[in-house]
Amino acid sequence: xxxxxxxxxxxxxxxxxxxxxxxxxxxxxxxxxxxxxxxxxxxxxxxxxxxxxxxxxxxxxxxxxxxxxxxxxxxxxxxxxxxxxxxxxxxxxxxxxxxxxxxxxxxxxxxxxxxxxxxxxxxxxxxxxxxxxxxxxxxxxxxxxxxxxxxxxxxxxxxxxxxxxxxxxxxxxxxxxxxxxxxxxxxxxxxxxxxxxx
Amino acid sequence: xxxxxxxxxxxxxxxxxxxxxxxxxxxxxxxxxxxxxxxxxxxxxxxxxxxxxxxxxxxxxxxxxxxxxxxxxxxxxxxxxxxxxxxxxxxxxxxxxxxxxxxxxxxxxxxxxxxxxxxxxxxxxxxxxxxxxxxxxxxxxxxxxxxxxxxxxxxxxxxxxxxxxxxxxxxxxxxxxxxxxxxxxxxxxxxxxxxxxxxxxxxxxxxxxxxxxxxxxxxxxxxxxxxxxxxxxxxxxxxxxxxxxxxxxxxxx
Numbered sequence: 001x002x003x004x005x006x007x008x009x010x011x012x013x014x015x016x017x018x019x020x021x022x023x024x025x026x027x028x029x030x031x032x033x034x035x036x037x038x039x040x041x042x043x044x045x046x047x048x049x050x051x052x053x054x055x056x057x058x059x060x061x062x063x064x065x066x067x068x069x070x071x072x073x074x075x076x077x078x079x080x081x082x083x084x085x086x087x088x089x090x091x092x093x094x095x096x097x098x099x100x101x102x103x104x105x106x107x108x109x110x111x112x113x114x115x116x117x118x119x120x121x122x123x124x125x126x127x128x129x130x131x132x133x134x135x136x137x138x139x140x141x142x143x144x145x146x147x148x149x150x151x152x153x154x155x156x157x158x159x160x161x162x163x164x165x166x167x168x169x170x171x172x173x174x175x176x177x178x179x180x181x182x183x184x185x186x187x188x189x190x191x192x193x194x195x196x197x198x
Numbered sequence: 199x200x201x202x203x204x205x206x207x208x209x210x211x212x213x214x215x216x217x218x219x220x221x222x223x224x225x226x227x228x229x230x231x232x233x234x235x236x237x238x239x240x241x242x243x244x245x246x247x248x249x250x251x252x253x254x255x256x257x258x259x260x261x262x263x264x265x266x267x268x269x270x271x272x273x274x275x276x277x278x279x280x281x282x283x284x285x286x287x288x289x290x291x292x293x294x295x296x297x298x299x300x301x302x303x304x305x306x307x308x309x310x311x312x313x314x315x316x317x318x319x320x321x322x323x324x325x326x327x328x329x330x331x332x333x334x335x336x337x338x339x340x341x342x343x344x345x346x347x348x349x350x351x352x353x354x355x356x357x358x359x360x361x362x363x364x365x366x367x368x369x370x371x372x373x374x375x376x377x378x379x380x381x382x383x384x385x386x387x388x389x390x391x392x393x394x395x396x397x398x399x400x401x402x403x404x405x406x407x408x409x410x411x412x413x414x415x416x417x418x419x420x421x422x423x424x425x426x427x428x429x430x431x432x433x434x435x436x437x438x439x440x441x442x443x444x445x446x447x448x449x450x451x
Binding site: 018019111113114115116118146147148150151154155158175177178182183184185186187189 | 210213215216241242244246247248250251252275278280282283284285286289290293294296297300442443445446
């Protein structure tokens with residue numbers, strides 16, 4: 001496999017991607033070499049287009065090819081509600097549910113004091129600006145339910161409260177289709193605290 | 199392959215591969231270990247919610263002896279500390295405690311006393327909300343933890359001339375030398391930080407007071423400021439790793 005410098009280089013590039021080790025990278029390169037139907041050219045074209053066309057929306061920070069993104073530009077989306085997420089990928093996940101009709105705001109991560117990541121490293125200033133300038137009534141914080149995600153949510157609630165906007169947190173509880181036997185104690189406590197009347 | 203059982207504090211975790219996590223634990227019997235928790239990021243993982251930092255857990259893992267990375271077999275809560283993220287000041291202090299352990303502890307080097315000190319500190323932090331008290335608990339932890347891993351400052355005599363220390367007046371603490379410098383030796387140590395005799399006595403008391411009674415010691419704001427400068431200088435000279443979480447202290451909204 002490594003008799004060609006080009007093959008070696010492509011394999012090394014694949015290995016930089018998450019979840020891809022040496023063997024998988026070599027399999028991918030081999031598969032592209034074997035493909036007859038222009039798969040390699042088509043992949044190269046898609047990658048070039050990805051780099052040239054795809055950018056981050058200047059308003060929400062989501063992935064887009066036009067400025068602003070389709071969600072921010074849509075007249076049918078509820079502009080009074082903003083859902084705050086960690087990564088652009090989270091927008092796609094929430095959109096797949098079809099249950100949220102408001103707008104989004106990508107933070108670009110969460111607090112991570114051990115890595116020196118604080119509020120200034122995230123898109124919090126941009127969120128505050130959106131809340132101040134727009135007619136936002138509610139901000140839903142949908143950061144991951146980790147220690148870092150919870151601390152970030154707490155910080156957001158503290159900076160947004162003085163602006164007179166309602167701040168809510170996505171619910172935590174037992175996943176659909178799971179078994180109570182395998183649910184951890186903290187999740188169970190949170191699910192009981194967040195119970196709803198039927 | 200040997201199976202290991204331990205009581206541990208979860209220090210931190212990193213995403214690994216598609217759905218796995220590498221988790222760093224400080225175990226009471228086996229010291230700091232890194233383990234792979236397979237599938238930990240999947241919704242139905244039996245590990246998922248149990249791998250967050252600061253909790254005290256019971257872990258079962260396996261792997262070759264003295265391996266760099268073990269595999270996690272089971273984890274159960276012994277003491278949950280979900281309240282750490284309910285207050286930012288508390289969260290930053292807890293992050294600092296785990297960061298210092300990550301930086302200072304060697305893997306596979308058991309240190310039950312350091313484990314007990316860390317566990318007691320996290321327990322105190324989880325119950326505290328007042329900034330001054332949290333500052334004090336953090337510094338108390340620094341002194342005790344550094345002492346347990348082999349860095350005990352010399353506080354009962356001059357670290358240079360080995361002579362006794364005056365009961366009152368102005369002394370100094372030289373981090374590189376590792377202790378108190380008397381007024382006569384002070385001119386030879388330009389980088390030493392000022393420390394009153396009262397603060398020096400207080401630091402000495404920190405080495406012997408039980409954790410349960412630490413909160414009742416309560417130094418005055420002036421003494422806390424003095425011992426904080428001395429302890430940070432001492433820690434930096436011994437650990438030589440920048441503590442990222444420290445810059446967030448006092449940054450609550």
